[in-house]
Amino acid sequence: MAQHFLLSAAAKTLSLASVFRMTDQEAETAFCKLRWPDTEGAPVCPHCGGVDPYDCRRPNGAPRFECRACGKDFSITSGTLFASHKLPLKAYLAAIAIFCNEVKGKSALAMSRDLGLSYKTAFVLLHKLREAMAAELKGRTLGGNGKVAEVDSGYFGGYVKPANLRERRLDRRFGVNQSGKRKAVVVIRERDGNSLPAVFRSEGQALSFIKSRIAKGTIVNADESANWNELHGRFEMKRINHEEAYSLDGACTNWAEEFFSRMRRAEIGHHHHLAGAYLLRYAQEASWREDNRRASNGDQVSRLAGLAMKNKPSVDFSGYWQRHILAR
Numbered sequence: 001m002a003q004h005f006l007l008s009a010a011a012k013t014l015s016l017a018s019v020f021r022m023t024d025q026e027a028e029t030a031f032c033k034l035r036w037p038d039t040e041g042a043p044v045c046p047h048c049g050g051v052d053p054y055d056c057r058r059p060n061g062a063p064r065f066e067c068r069a070c071g072k073d074f075s076i077t078s079g080t081l082f083a084s085h086k087l088p089l090k091a092y093l094a095a096i097a098i099f100c101n102e103v104k105g106k107s108a109l110a111m112s113r114d115l116g117l118s119y120k121t122a123f124v125l126l127h128k129l130r131e132a133m134a135a136e137l138k139g140r141t142l143g144g145n146g147k148v149a150e151v152d153s154g155y156f157g158g159y160v161k162p163a164n165l166r167e168r169r170l171d172r173r174f175g176v177n178q179s180g181k182r183k184a185v186v187v188i189r190e191r192d193g194n195s196l197p198a199v200f201r202s203e204g205q206a207l208s209f210i211k212s213r214i215a216k217g218t219i220v221n222a223d224e225s226a227n228w229n230e231l232h233g234r235f236e237m238k239r240i241n242h243e244e245a246y247s248l249d250g251a252c253t254n255w256a257e258e259f260f261s262r263m264r265r266a267e268i269g270h271h272h273h274l275a276g277a278y279l280l281r282y283a284q285e286a287s288w289r290e291d292n293r294r295a296s297n298g299d300q301v302s303r304l305a306g307l308a309m310k311n312k313p314s315v316d317f318s319g320y321w322q323r324h325i326l327a328r
């Protein structure tokens with residue numbers, strides 16, 4: 001049997017131990033290269049684009065620059081997802097390494113214990129990393145002529161715990177006995193390609209999302225749910241009835257199921273509860289992990305840190321405890 005990718009040497013190019021062995025200067029250089037790849041790490045003013053700033057390091061050693069052209073000052077993280085950061089840069093690199101190494105997800109509580117952070121700091125940091133992952137999915141369309149994509153959905157949240165005594169238990173199949181918080185995560189996944197999730201109240205509401213994000217000419221695979229019937233008008237469809245088989249005559253939704261398998265394991269094993277405002281971010285995280293699953297951990301860390309440094313300050317969090325989730 002072929003060796004599992006995560007056991008191979010190719011999967012392991014960066015260890016947490018090596019991050020901790022870095023000096024502050026090395027961590028700083030690494031972040032400069034991610035922030036300013038075009039100048040190979042030489043600082044560029046985010047206000048005017050000036051490339052020749054003074055080095056005005058803070059007395060505590062924190063790197064800081066003042067632009068010769070416009071006179072404004074900035075740091076390595078100004079205008080990025082890590083703007084106004086409070087922790088040393090090395091801690092961010094360590095957090096990203098821990099986050100990537102845990103292939104199904106990382107709970108904020110465990111991260112807070114790993115790095116000696118408060119729960120809230122770890123929670124906000126992890127959500128900023130999810131926001132960085134989501135940036136890569138923005139505006140994505142999948143498929144194309146002759147390509148194959150799969151769509152599927154899974155329900156998350158709104159669990160109603162049955163009462164202890166049998167006679168007090170409610171029939172949770174009726175809407176009136178449900179919490180109303182259950183939501184459908186719908187995923188589009190191209191075979192041998194990328195994925196894209198979205199959140200809806202129910203599976204049936206995902207049709208216009210699917211139509212707008214799958215290119216014409218794509219062969220779309222879906223299960224037997226009647227909600228997908230309308231897609232036959234737009235795409236060549238292959239349907240698989242899971243009562244009969246999981247895969248038959250090339251029709252299957254196994255790639256999409258793989259995404260849900262990862263997300264369910266994140267829910268059960270790490271987060272215990274995926275629902276509400278953050279559900280979309282967890283789905284986007286699962287999607288990013290799925291798409292990058294064959295990249296080495298070193299590449300994943302650089303990619304994610306690079307996304308965080310390219311991203312504008314957080315829309316979900318602005319240096320403070322939770323606000324709200326805006327975009328889909």
Ligand SMILES: [Zn+2]
Binds near residue numbers: 048050067069072
């Ligand atoms: Zn400037």
